Amino acid sequence: xxxxxxxxxxxxxxxxxxxxxxxxxxxxxxxxxxxxxxxxxxxxxxxxxxxxxxxxxxxxxxxxxxxxxxxxxxxxxxxxxxxxxxxxxxxxxxxxxxxxxxxxxxxxxxxxxxxxxxxxxxxxxxxxxxxxxxxxxxxxxxxxxxxxxxxxxxxxxxxxxxxxxxxxxxxxxxxxxxxxxxxxxxxxxx
Amino acid sequence: xxxxxxxxxxxxxxxxxxxxxxxxxxxxxxxxxxxxxxxxxxxxxxxxxxxxxxxxxxxxxxxxxxxxxxxxxxxxxxxxxxxxxxxxxxxxxxxxxxxxxxx
Amino acid sequence: xxxxxxxxxxxxxxxxxxxxxxxxxxxxxxxxxxxxxxxxxxxxxxxxxxxxxxxxxxxxxxxxxxxxxxxxxxxxxxxxxxxxxxxxxxxxxxxxxxxxxxxxxxxxxxxxxxxxxxxxxxxxxxxxxxxxxxxxxxxxxxxxxxxxxxxxxxxxxxxxxxxxxxxxxxxxxxxxxxxxxxxxxxxxxxxxxxxxxxxxxxxxxxxxxxxxxxxxxxxxxxxxxxxxxxxxxxxxxxxxxxxxxxxxxxxxxxxxxxxxxxxxxxxxxxxxxxxxxxxxxxxxxxxxxxxxxxxxxxxxxxxxxxxxxxxxxxxxxxxxxxxxxxxxxxxxxxxxxxxxxxxxxxxxxxxxxxxxxxxxxxxxxxxxxxxxxxxxxxxxxxxxxxxxxxxxxxxxxxxxxxxxxxxxxxxxxxxxxxxxxxxxxxxxxxxxxxxxxxxxxxxxxxxxxxxxxxxxxxxxxxxxxxxxxxxxxxxxxxxxxxxxxxxxxxxxxxxxxxxxxxxxxxxxxxxxxxxxxxxxxxxxxxxxxxxxxxxxxxxxxxxxxxxxxxxxxxxxxxxxxxxxxxxxxxxxxxxxxxxxxxxxxxxxxxxxxxxxxxxxxxxxxxxxxxxxxxxxxxxxxxxxxxxxxxxxxxxxxxxxxxxxxxxxxxxxxxxxxxxxxxxxxxxxx
Numbered sequence: 006x007x008x009x010x011x012x013x014x015x016x017x018x019x020x021x022x023x024x025x026x027x028x029x030x031x032x033x034x035x036x037x038x039x040x041x042x043x044x045x046x047x048x049x050x051x052x053x054x055x056x057x058x059x060x061x062x063x064x065x066x067x068x069x070x071x072x073x074x075x076x077x078x079x080x081x082x083x084x085x086x087x088x089x090x091x092x093x094x095x096x097x098x099x100x101x102x103x104x105x106x107x108x109x110x111x112x113x114x115x116x117x118x119x120x121x122x123x124x125x126x127x128x129x130x131x132x133x134x135x136x137x138x139x140x141x142x143x144x145x146x147x148x149x150x151x152x153x154x155x156x157x158x159x160x161x162x163x164x165x166x167x168x169x170x171x172x173x174x175x176x177x178x179x180x181x182x183x184x185x186x187x188x189x190x191x192x193x194x195x
Numbered sequence: 196x197x198x199x200x201x202x203x204x205x206x207x208x209x210x211x212x213x214x215x216x217x218x219x220x221x222x223x224x225x226x227x228x229x230x231x232x233x234x235x236x237x238x239x240x241x242x243x244x245x246x247x248x249x250x251x252x253x254x255x256x257x258x259x260x261x262x263x264x265x266x267x268x269x270x271x272x273x274x275x276x277x278x279x280x281x282x283x284x285x286x287x288x289x290x291x292x293x294x295x296x297x298x
Numbered sequence: 299x300x301x302x303x304x305x306x307x308x309x310x311x312x313x314x315x316x317x318x319x320x321x322x323x324x325x326x327x328x329x330x331x332x333x334x335x336x337x338x339x340x341x342x343x344x345x346x347x348x349x350x351x352x353x354x355x356x357x358x359x360x361x362x363x364x365x366x367x368x369x370x371x372x373x374x375x376x377x378x379x380x381x382x383x384x385x386x387x388x389x390x391x392x393x394x395x396x397x398x399x400x401x402x403x404x405x406x407x408x409x410x411x412x413x414x415x416x417x418x419x420x421x422x423x424x425x426x427x428x429x430x431x432x433x434x435x436x437x438x439x440x441x442x443x444x445x446x447x448x449x450x451x452x453x454x455x456x457x458x459x460x461x462x463x464x465x466x467x468x469x470x471x472x473x474x475x476x477x478x479x480x481x482x483x484x485x486x487x488x489x490x491x492x493x494x495x496x497x498x499x500x501x502x503x504x505x506x507x508x509x510x511x512x513x514x515x516x517x518x519x520x521x522x523x524x525x526x527x528x529x530x531x532x533x534x535x536x537x538x539x540x541x542x543x544x545x546x547x548x549x550x551x552x553x554x555x556x557x558x559x560x561x562x563x564x565x566x567x568x569x570x571x572x573x574x575x576x577x578x579x580x581x582x583x584x585x586x587x588x589x590x591x592x593x594x595x596x597x598x599x600x601x602x603x604x605x606x607x608x609x610x611x612x613x614x615x616x617x618x619x620x621x622x623x624x625x626x627x628x629x630x631x632x633x634x635x636x637x638x639x640x641x642x643x644x645x646x647x648x649x650x651x652x653x654x655x656x657x658x659x660x661x662x663x664x665x666x667x668x669x670x671x672x673x674x675x676x677x678x679x680x681x682x683x684x685x686x687x688x689x690x691x692x693x694x695x696x697x698x699x700x701x702x703x704x705x706x707x708x709x710x711x712x713x714x715x716x717x718x719x720x721x722x723x724x725x726x727x728x729x730x731x732x733x734x735x736x737x738x739x740x741x742x743x744x745x746x747x748x749x750x751x752x753x754x755x756x757x758x759x760x761x762x763x764x765x766x767x768x769x770x771x772x773x774x775x776x777x778x779x780x781x782x783x784x785x786x787x788x789x790x791x792x793x794x795x796x797x798x799x800x801x802x803x804x805x806x807x808x809x810x811x812x813x814x815x816x817x818x819x820x821x822x823x824x825x826x827x828x829x830x831x832x833x834x835x836x837x838x839x840x841x842x843x844x845x846x847x848x849x850x851x852x853x854x855x856x857x858x859x860x861x862x863x864x865x866x867x868x869x870x871x872x873x874x875x876x877x878x879x880x881x882x883x884x885x886x887x888x889x890x891x892x893x894x895x896x897x898x899x900x901x902x903x904x905x906x907x908x909x910x911x912x913x914x915x916x917x918x919x920x921x922x923x924x925x926x927x928x929x930x931x932x933x934x935x936x937x938x939x940x941x942x943x944x945x946x947x948x949x950x951x952x953x954x955x956x957x958x959x960x961x962x963x964x965x966x967x
Contacts, residue, residue, distance in 0.1 A: 016205045023209055023232050027216030032224065039228045042209075046235050049205070053246045058260050062238075065264050070231060070271045077224055077275040081282040093219050094945045095291055100218045103949045103956075108211035110956045114963055115203045122200070131251040138257060146258055153265045160269035164276035170283075218949050226945070294942030 012052055019045035030092060032078045040071035057135050202243035210236035223278050223288040227271065234267045302345075302352045303362040306380045306433055309345050309390060310443075312338040314426035320419035328414040332405050335418040339398045339425060346390035353387040355794065363499045365435055377497050379435040384795045385578060385642065389432045389571075392646050396567045396653050397425045399769040403657055404559040406765035407664055411557075417457065421563070424450035428568050431575065436497040437486050437505070440576070444482075444540070447569050448475050454564060455556040467552035474549040478539015482576075485532025489583075492517075492525060498579070506582045514583070523588070530589030533580055534596075541573030542623045543630060544600045548865050550623050554615040558660030561615055566622050566652035571645050574629045578638045590634045591721055597630025598716075598725035598732075603863065605735035609742070609848070610859035614659050614672050617743050621696065622652055624732055628712055631725055636715030639792040643784045644708035646791075650780055651695035651705055654773035658689035661762045661770065662747060672743060676838065677752030682761050686748050688770040693744060695777040697737040697827075700820045704781030709733065711784060714815055730822060737823045741830030750838025786812055 022042030026035045043066035050059035094100060115121065142150050213232030216225055238260045245256020282288050316338035320331045361383040369376035401421065408417050427450055430443035449472075456468030490496050493510040495503060502509060514526040537543075542550040553565050564570070577584065577593065584590055601624045608620035625648050633641030663670055665682055679686045695705035713733075716726040761767060784791040786809075793801075833847050849856040858864070 020208055023212040026228055027212055035225060050242055053242050055242050055257055058257055061264055065268050073275055077278060080279055081288050094221050097219055100949050103952050104215040104218060106956050107214055107952045110959045111207040115200055115207060133254055133257050141254055141258055149262055153262055157269050160273050164272045167276040168279045214952060218945055290944055297942030
């Protein structure tokens with residue numbers, strides 16, 4: 006990549022944000038740093054020439070998911086969590102080792118790959134116009150598009166059902182109806 | 196380092212960080228953030244390979260990433276709804292306390 | 299004869315069917331059972347008469363046979379069937395006629411008995427079996443019906459089975475005849491082994507036909523006796539048992555425990571005649587052998603023995619029973635010295651007058667309210683005139699009073715033949731002695747029962763009802779008229795049995811020999827009767843009767859005779875005791891040895907079961923439990939992997955991912 010500096014910058018923001026998101030004590034700080042990481046990633050996309058994806062990344066991740074995470078953090082505050090309490094899971098040493106192992110294997114496989122070494126430094130100019138993307142969505146990828154639409158609808162409904170607060174009065178109101186129905190059935194039989 | 200390798204290394208690092216958070220932090224929401232980071236790392240992989248691979252005019256990588264984005268959003272929504280529901284019942288979202296599926 | 303032969307099987311089957319249906323009738327249906335039995339017997343009588351008519355000369359065949367294969371096994375086969383010849387025909391008529399009369403008589407005699415239905419069922423069964431013996435075509439079928447007759451006799455003797463004496467008498471009858479039947483069975487088996495068949499007449503292959511007879515007569519066995527002699531002697535054993543020859547006569551007097559119609563039918567006219575009939579039937583086998591000598595001697599001895607014992611008996615039926623034994627001896631003697639016709643003629647006449655005497659005795663017993671001791675009776679001549687008349691006719695026929703009565707002609711034929719017997723004339727003298735004794739004891743009986751003063755304590759009823767007296771009348775007529783069939787002037791019976799015509803020849807009647815015989819018989823009988831009258835007239839004047847005057851004169855002889863010459867006691871001390879000892883031994887063996895074996899086997903089985911159970915517990919259950927415990931422990935170990943902690947799962951996934959990556963990288967290399 007000819008523009009090394011912007012790349013290093015964006016990469017530093019991304020990775021730094023990610024590490025911060027995973028290590029900070031305050032949850033809201035973690036969420037905001039994550040949002041920063043997402044934004045850095047969007048910058049990398051821009052450098053790679055995927056403008057639409059970059060825009061979508063910022064819109065969706067930073068604009069929606071990060072906010073959602075903040076809301077969730079705020080909704081699940083309180084309870085028994087003290088700031089002085091342990092932040093990491095039990096057996097963290099073993100976990101860390103495993104993480105290192107994963108990282109090493111990934112990095113190792115990338116660095117040792119012969120096909121990747123053989124790339125040239127210069128990359129051709131490629132554009133990904135939104136129009137082309139839209140055309141693709143409507144023609145070649147119409148089925149995944151519709152499926153994803155269905156999935157999103159289901160996810161939305163599911164999230165609502167899972168998170169909805171049950172009203173105690175609503176429960177009381179539903180029972181007499183069931184009792185009345187049963188009494189009616191008995192009257193019909195006799 | 197060749198251009199694709201750079202991006203891939205970044206993606207690998209991002210993935211490891213996300214995995215570290217998911218594997219090491221107690222709070223469920225932080226685990227979710229880690230998962231999002233891992234997903235993002237994968238997206239970066241897709242875009243990198245699209246750009247530096249053969250037939251970039253087919254826009255395959257871009258399409259894949261768009262769908263991955265949408266699904267990640269849906270998954271985050273449902274996951275957080277789950278966490279909220281669990282919080283309502285158990286008043287805690289520390290993962291090491293949520294072990295009722297213990298055999 | 300060919301037409302009637304097809305229906306001949308109905309003659310025994312009709313009473314058999316009556317017995318079968320009668321067995322299913324309820325006890326209250328007395329009239330139905332009586333009608334059934336009498337109706338079946340009438341049917342048999344009609345068929346028997348038809349068969350008799352068909353055999354009258356001129357007959358188209360000397361003999362008609364119907365054999366059919368009943369059971370095939372390989373090359374041989376079991377044949378059943380029937381035959382019809384003059385011998386069988388005349389017996390059929392006699393048996394069915396006498397049975398019918400006695401059935402009618404029984405409706406009156408057994409009227410007060412509550413087991414009326416059972417009585418007629420058994421009587422029908424007996425009649426069926428007896429008629430079966432008469433028309434059986436083979437020794438095997440004859441033997442089957444023979445045994446059936448024995449069974450019916452047992453059932454009927456023990457009819458009042460609640461009386462221990464009756465049950466014991468039935469058992470005694472059955473066992474004693476059984477002893478004779480063993481001989482018969484061995485003879486039968488031997489005959490089958492030698493001749494290959496038991497069928498009498500089978501188109502030249504039968505066991506009584508020439509080829510078989512010559513084969514049997516040709517071979518000799520131990521003591522120079524021919525096989526036919528040996529077989530004949532064995533068959534005679536069976537006949538001796540059934541016909542009450544000495545020494546197997548002991549059952550007949552005891553058989554009087556049964557009802558009087560039973561005694562009349564079975565033990566006077568028919569069953570005891572079955573032995574005589576058997577000898578007559580297998581006469582071709584016996585003819586010419588030494589077996590006939592044995593038959594004659596046994597018959598003669600029996601005739602005298604039984605007559606002597608009868609002199610000292612006090613039961614009205616027992617006197618008649620010994621009289622029957624004596625007359626059976628005469629019949630055997632007749633068969634031995636004179637052949638089939640002589641013996642069979644006496645059988646026919648004896649059937650009539652003995653049945654008459656028994657029915658008369660039954661009438662007397664019925665009238666005296668079932669009193670059977672003659673010392674308690676008396677003067678019934680005036681009170682029961684019809685019975686007296688019939689009884690007198692029967693008594694005179696039995697004694698053989700000359701010329702008017704059938705008994706004279708038949709006994710005359712026997713004695714004439716005995717006089718001319720080549721081997722010895724001792725049987726003739728024994729026969730004359732027997733005649734003397736017969737007249738003597740019958741006179742004694744008449745005086746005791748019918749003459750003199752009547753016993754006030756007995757309270758005899760007036761004459762018995764008509765159903766009882768009418769058969770008496772019929773039999774009395776026959777007792778006189780049957781004699782006409784066998785006079786020397788017109789030997790119709792003899793000629794009939796041989797199949798040829800009979801010629802009337804009055805000159806034979808007045809030949810010197812005949813007149814001598816007649817005078818001799820008359821003298822003997824008159825002497826005996828005079829003797830009896832002299833002895834017993836004074837006794838008969840008192841009622842109840844005092845001690846027998848003969849007892850005073852010959853105390854020892856009289857006592858022996860009254861005790862039946864100690865036959866029963868001797869048998870009891872020897873055979874019965876031996877049998878009991880053997881039974882005790884067998885019982886001990888059964889308990890100790892076989893029972894011990896069984897107990898041992900059971901103990902072994904229990905021990906084996908216990909060992910199996912222990913093994914089962916230790917080996918299978920324990921191992922199974924151990925396996926289950928192992929599984930549980932393994933499960934406990936595995937459950938440690940399920941920590942319920944999501945992050946641990948994630949770490950494991952990471953680890954697995956690394957492993958996979960390593961595998962793929964190094965695998966591709």
